[in-house]
Every structure is written in C-alpha cells, then in structure tokens.
Amino acid sequence: MKKSESLSEVHQSVDTGKRKGWRRILSFIGPAYLVSVGYMDPGNWATDIAGGSKYGYQLIWVLLMSNLIALLLQSLSARLGIVRGLDLAQASRNAYPKWVNIPLFGLAQTAIIACDLAEIIGMAIGLNLLFGLPLIWGISITIFDTVLLLFLMNKGMRKMEAFIVSMVFIVGLSFLVEMFIVEPSLKEIVKGLEPSVLSGDALYIAIGIIGATVMPHNLYLHSSLVQTRNFKRDFEGIKEALKFNFIDTAVALNLAFFVNAAILILAAAAFYKNGLHEVAEIQDAHKLLGHIFGNVAPALFAIALIAAGQSSTVTGTLAGQIVMEGHLNLRIQPWLRRLITRLLAIIPAFFTILYFGNDALSGLLILSQVVLSLQLGFAVIPLIHFTSDKKEMKGFAIKTWVKILAWTSALIIVALNIQLVIEEISGWGKEINNWYIYALIVPVAVIIALLLVYIFIYPFIKKNREDSHNIPHGIALDIPDTQIKPYQKIGITVDFSKNDRNTIQQALKQGGKMASYHLIHIVETAAARYHGTSAMDHETQLDAENLEKYCANLEKLGYKAFPYIGYGSPAKAIAEITNKQELELLVMGAHGHKGLKDLIFGTTVDAVRHKIGVPVLVIR
Template sequence: MEENKQNRAWRKEKTSNSLHEVFSSVPIPENGSFKKKFMAYVGPGLLIAVGYMDPGNWATDIAGGAQFGYTLLSVILISNLFAIVLQHLSVKLGIVAERDLAQACKDHFHPVVNFILWIFCEIAIAACDLAEVIGSAIALNLLFGIPLSWGVVITIIDVFLILFLQSRGFRYIESIVGGLIFIIFVAFFYEIFLSKPEIFPMLKGLIPQKEIITNPSMLYIAIGILGATVMPHNLYLHSSIVQTRNYPRTDEGKKEALKFASLDSSLSLMLAFVINAAILIISAATFHTSGNKDVADINDAYMLLTPLLGTTLASIFFGIALLASGQNSTLTGTLAGQIVMEGFLSIRLKPWVRRLITRLIAIIPALIVSILYGEKGTAELLVFSQVILSMQLSFAVVPLVMFTGSKAKMGEFANKTWLKILAWAISIIIIILNLYLLKETIFP
C-alpha cells in the first residue's frame, strides 16, 4: 500500500543549489577542539540574525516602546524563543535531508501548491526588501540630508555591492555581516547607557500582559513585532546556507553538525534579541517616560534623541546603526530570493538580475509613498510591511514543522514528541494571531 503523502520519504534525486556551487564549502577540522569546530560553524546564524534586527524591527520596536512603554518586551522575548525553535528546525532540515525548505516543498507538494507557496514567499521577500529600502533611505536622509525619494533610488546601488561580495566567497560575506552587527550592537549599547532605563519596569515588561491581546492597537504592533522577528524567508535561507559547511554526510557527522549549527543559530538569535530589546527599551525610556508617546517612526526618534539625551552623538550613532542594519538585511534578502526561486521553480537567474527584480518591486511602492506622503507615509508603510511578513509566516512554518516531524523523511532525526508538540503549538499561535489581526483589520 502506498505511503500517506504527508509521510513519504524524499525523492532520491535532489535539485542542486547555485549558492553551493558559487560558495565552496567551509572546511570543518576533523580532530579539532570544541572551540575550533564551533568557530568553523559560526556564520550562518549571524546571517539569519540580521533578519531579526532589520529596519522593520526598528519601526515596530520604536512605536511599541513609545506608545506602551516596556509592555511589549515580552512579545520580543516570546517571538525570539519562537525563532530559536523554528530556526533549529530549519537547520535540521538542511543538515539531515540536505535540502532547503523550498526544495523540500517541491519534493512533497503538488505543483499548484508549490506555485502558491512560492508566490507567498516572494511577497514576504518583497515586503522585507521594502523595509530595507525605506530604512536605508531614512538613514541617508537623517545622516546626509538626502531627500527620501532620492534615497529610495540610491538603494539600487546595493545590487553592485551584492555582486562584489558574492564574488569573494561565503566566509567574506559572513565577516562583513558580523562587522556590521558589531556596529549596531555598540551603537545601541551607547544609547542604553545614555537613556538610563528603569530596571524593575523593564523586568516586568518581560512578563506577558493580557492587555496585549485585548488592546487592538497594541495587538497590531505586537503582531508587527512577531512578523519582524520571525521572518518566513529566513527559514528558507537557513536550511540552505548551513549546507555550506563541509561536514561528513554520515549520521554521526550530521549529529555533530546539527549540534554546532544549532548552537550558532541560538547564540546569534539571542544577540538579535538583545538588540531588538535595546531598541524598545531606548524608545520606552526616552520617549514614553517623557510624555512623547506619539513617537511612532524612525524620523521622530532620530530628531528627539539629541534634545532628550543631551548629545548629538546619540542621533549620529542611531543613524549609522540604521544604515548598517539596512545594508546587512539586503545581503540576506538577496540570498533568500535566489534559494526560493531555484528551489520552487528550478529557475536560475544571474544574481544581479534576481536582485534588481526584487529591489524594483520594493522601490516602486516606496517611491510612490515617499513622493506623495513623505515621512509619515513611509513610516506607516514600514510597519505595514512587517504585518505582511507575519501574515506569510504560516505558509513557511507549517511545511517546515510537518517535514521535520516525519519519521519517513528524517529517520532517527525526526522531531521528538515534545518538540513536535512545541512546534505545532507555535504554528497554531502564529495562525490564530494572524487570523485575529485580519479580522481586526477588515472589521475593526
């Protein structure tokens, strides 16, 4: 009798991935120490963590901190814990099955279903790129006075940056990303030092409050934070780039790779949590406590930091970190776009063509809104892009949880019972919150 479709094993043949052809595998020392082996696996987690600290996060965290103080810190924490679990599953799929999530979907689902999933994923990538376009344009405007509309157009230049970095190798990209993350971390450490947040209200904010669900305005931003934190395209990306490590393709080799890659992922995401929490804490300590609760966008935050904190360095550090954040996220968005298109459709485009298409899709709405509505319109579009990301999340999470829980597909590496329950619980929570948001958006 033929196996149930949901539980059937992978096909024997597997579609190759151009990223693995472009980037030679990073060697893993066979008899090295724990530290040496771990350092060989460090990198993919940082690339994933970038998606959790992009300009979209800034918009939702600033709005949440200014309006509701430290209350939404719990949402950032819970979202980050969700992310750690889901990215672990993504790592497991890539290492054990040697497939990225897009290839796994193509193996399993009907072509029509795959096409729909691909469309949803492309929408998510476009929404993410929209946030990066707006974030970079705002940073250029704040630091150099370049008009928003021109800043949006200038972001096309990063197509050439991507091409240059891809020609240098995967480790080079990881090093650049790590350096930019360090800049962001230092900037916000300095901002927190200046803002002097209250410790006890901050700790209380880590405990979930019922008001987050009952207050529609708070729920809207909370789901925006969820969409900005757990990004659907990151699940596709991570399952691919973990395969750039040259670990032994044996059961023992996969177990070791899974251990180190998951550690890399979890530590990187905890760093992302610290940065996201720092943005909301600075916003709450600087704006909410001073009565500036209507600060809802990055521009307002930048303008008020200097008078409220008493130094122009606060605003400069803020702007530099924002620019670094936008450029960092550009790298991962491009890689994810290649993986998704190749995995679902087996279509290979030159990196610059793929990047240009994605960027143009993002630039058009950003340019129209920046010209017609200026700063306020782009800020609202930035938050809305994160809600779109959250709405697409279920279509990536459900297949991932389903595949990694299948004994036929994953063998002894299939999710244990406790992990299955946890993963499905996270999926259901995400689905329910998004359905509730949809209802509140259509029928407020």
C-alpha cells in the first residue's frame, strides 16, 4: 500500500503527547529552524554583501520588511500543514486541475534546482577559501550530501533537526565574533531601520534581497515538516500546535534576520566605510576581510559559508521530495529522488566552470535568483487561498486583517519579482543582442504570467463546487456482494533462507489443498545472467535440487507443487514466470532490510509489483 503522507518516512514521528511544561513546547521546536536556513543561504550572502558594500546600513529596513513578510507566509504554511494535514503541493493537487499541477511541479522543481545551485556554489566557494580546494572538486563532492541526508532521515527527525540547528549555530557564532572584530556603528544601524525611498541600483539590490529572502521552497517545506509532530487532532490540540509552531517560526526567522543583517552590517563596516563600494562577489569579500582585519575574520567567514551551504542543501533536497510527491503523487526510492535533485543542480555548475571558468559562477548565482523569483507567486497565491478557506480550515481560517496583509505581501513580492525579471531579460537582450532572447524567453515569460493569473482566479470561480478531486484519495466506493472465488494458482518466491518456511506456510493458507503452488527461485550468478537457461554452474544445479526438495516435501503433505528456475534480474525473472504461468496470487518474503541494506537488497518486492497485474502478498 502506498504511503500518502507528506515526508512519509518521518510523518508524525515526533511524539508530543507524553511531555509536559517546557518540554512539551520544545517537542514542537525544530521545523522552523530547518526552514530558516533557506533565509541565510549563500544566495542571500551575495545580495547582502552587495547592499552593504554599496549603500552601507541604508538597506537594513528592507531586510526587516522581508523578514516580516517571510514570518507571515511561513506561519500560514505551518497553519496549512497543522490544520489540514496537507503540505502546499498536496493541497495544490487537490484544489487545481491535473493539467495545472504539471507546470506547477515543473516551476517548483526548477526553483528548487536554482536554489540548490546557489547552495552548491556557495559551499564550493567556502571549501575553496578555507582549504584551497579547486571549485570543480568542491562542486563534485557536494553530491555526497545525498548520502548524508539519507543517513539523517534514517536516524529520525530530531537527529536531522539537531544537525541543522548546529549548522545554524556555527553560522550565527561566526558572525557574532566578526561583529566584535569589525566594530560597526550602532547609531547608523538604528538609522538603517528607518524606511527610505529607493531608486536605481538601490531598488535593484532591494528587490534581490526580497527575492533571495522569501523563497518558495520554504513554504512547501514548512507545511510538510510541521506534520512530523504527533499531537491530539481535536480543536484544542490543533490550537496548541499552532501557538507553539508560531513561537518556533518567530524565533527561528528572527535569528535568520540577525544573520542576514550581520552579513550586511559586516559589508557596510568593512567595505563601505573603507571606500570599497563595488564588492559583490563572495570571494572578493573574503579576500578584503583578510586585508583589513587579518586571518581570523576571513576564516570565520568561510566556515559560516560552508555551514550555510551544507544545511541549505539538505532542506532544499527535502523540498524536492515534497513537490514531486505532492504535485504528481509520484513516489520513487528516497535515495534516487534526492540524487536526481542534486545532479540537476550540480550539472549546470559543473559545466559552467569547465566551459566558462570560475569567474562565471557569480553570473550563474544571479541567474539562479532570477529563476527562483519566477516561482514565488505560484507558492504564495495558492497558500493564501487555502488558508482563507473557511470550509476546509474548520474554524482555523485566517482572519480578515491577516488576509489583507497576506495579499498585500503577495502583491509586493509578485510586482517586485516581475520587475526583476523584466530588467534581467532587457539586460540579456542588450548584452547578447540576439533575436532568440525575445523570440524564446519573452513568450515563455508571458505564458508563465498567464498561468499565474489563472492560479489566482481559479479558486474564486470554482469556490462552491463539490468535486471528488478535492479529497486527497477520492471517495470510498460501495463494495458489492460477490461470490468469493479461492485462488487456484499461487506463486511462491523462495531463496532457501530461514524465511522460506514462513513464506510457504502463509501461501498454503491462501489456497489450501485445492490450489496449485508454483515455487519460484531466481539464480543471480554471473553465468546465469549471461547464459540464462543454458547455465549449468554449481550454484544453478544446487538451487534446482533444493527447489525439487521443496516440491517433493509439499507433495508428501498432499499439495500440488511445481518448480520454476529463473535467471538474471530477480524482479524481471519473477514477473516473467508469474505472467507466463498466469498465476493469480504471488507470495513473496520480505527481509526487513533498513537503510543501506534496503538500498542494496530490499528493492525486489517493490520492483516486481509494478511488473505484474496480480495481487502480491508480502510476508515478513
């Protein structure tokens, strides 16, 4: 049976019911910290450094405004997951037509790849700055983050959260020490919190700060992560969960704000005050810190960059799983899904360095932020629709004043990001001066804009309709009273291990002495893979003898049994025998492998059931 929960491996894995007092509050703390790392990733660093070096403390208020918008939207995301038990992608699949969810998935996945691209580049730069490791090698080794994530997921949600919080702590501590080294002006910091009129480059950088701060994948992620908490799902239980998760969100995002503000203040105090107004690249910032403050500040800077990149890649890959399962209801092996997400981000970075050199990475970082900005509206607008729905939110729909703030925030985000995209496309057109920039990119941008309008209007038009696709798994069907026909031909897979006895006994219970039993064993030796039925190596002969013994044993007990030997790939060979012999039921033994063993040994059952059209009974 398919698991339908968001992040099913860790769904409701953290029990909150047995804890009291402050321990109960702590049991809800965690999801927002995983989300907060996206607000202090290497993509943010570039915009913060550019803003601080060029305009000093002037843009701190933009960071504060971005943080307040993020706090509002993340609290809505948590509300959706807690109240409805759906992540944002699942809610979109239930609310919008199927054809809409395909481009929604494509846009969300592209944004996650773009975000992951920024994390990979940032981490590779950090490794280069700290250890002198070439960027091409730094990018290559980030593929092992997939193994780290698989390990953390198998250890449980709390272990993963502990890892992420430790990374956030390293980033925060590094910048706290750097604040003492650079000694910023407190008076000018306070003055920077006062809103000012922005134009030209200042407006452009401000848009970049907002675009890099309010990330769409965090909304998908948060709505899923809050579901890892197991609490009583009555009115009081949901109300308490909402309260504790808001505290979690407020604390985590304010910490992220202080880290972002610290980066901007560092750039202002170190570069702006020293007349270095054009510092936009992370490597330049690291180098200049060394010239101005000695060796400690740049080392801390590089350590923080590695920690930020590492933690952000873990959460970005999780978001990739959520959007694939949510929008498409497509579930593949966790390790494979995470590997695909990572490879799709590594490949562009890898080839950019190979063909254009290390200097082109900064341009790739900017491009990733533009791609990221395109998807914001497609996450924010549905989120506001879903949390405003009084029928679905069951008394927990957002209040009118929150709705006004949310729609205003959405308008600001979408308008500013549209402006950013228009300016970027215009810039490409002027620099490259090729007709295909306008012939290809502009039509795509227009189609995406029309889809955004549709996403906004559709819930208003279809608000009152009753439709079965709004229910996650459809409607329960009537079961007709039919004559139950016993299974006549039952297949049993055997591997001559201690599990065979239980597997065969359970199979015999399904058909009794009226059915025929077809014992299947697959030989996987090199000879069997290459020579198939003509293979007569020692293992093949021994397996054939053992299979005959099983059949003889069953015949003594009064059962009809037939032996079948297959060769090569177990899943393919078992499916071929099942289909050829027209079996009605297949009984298979599962070995209960976990983690890496499941990766190596435990995938046959899952592969077989996709290749045959008869029921599969799995025996542990």
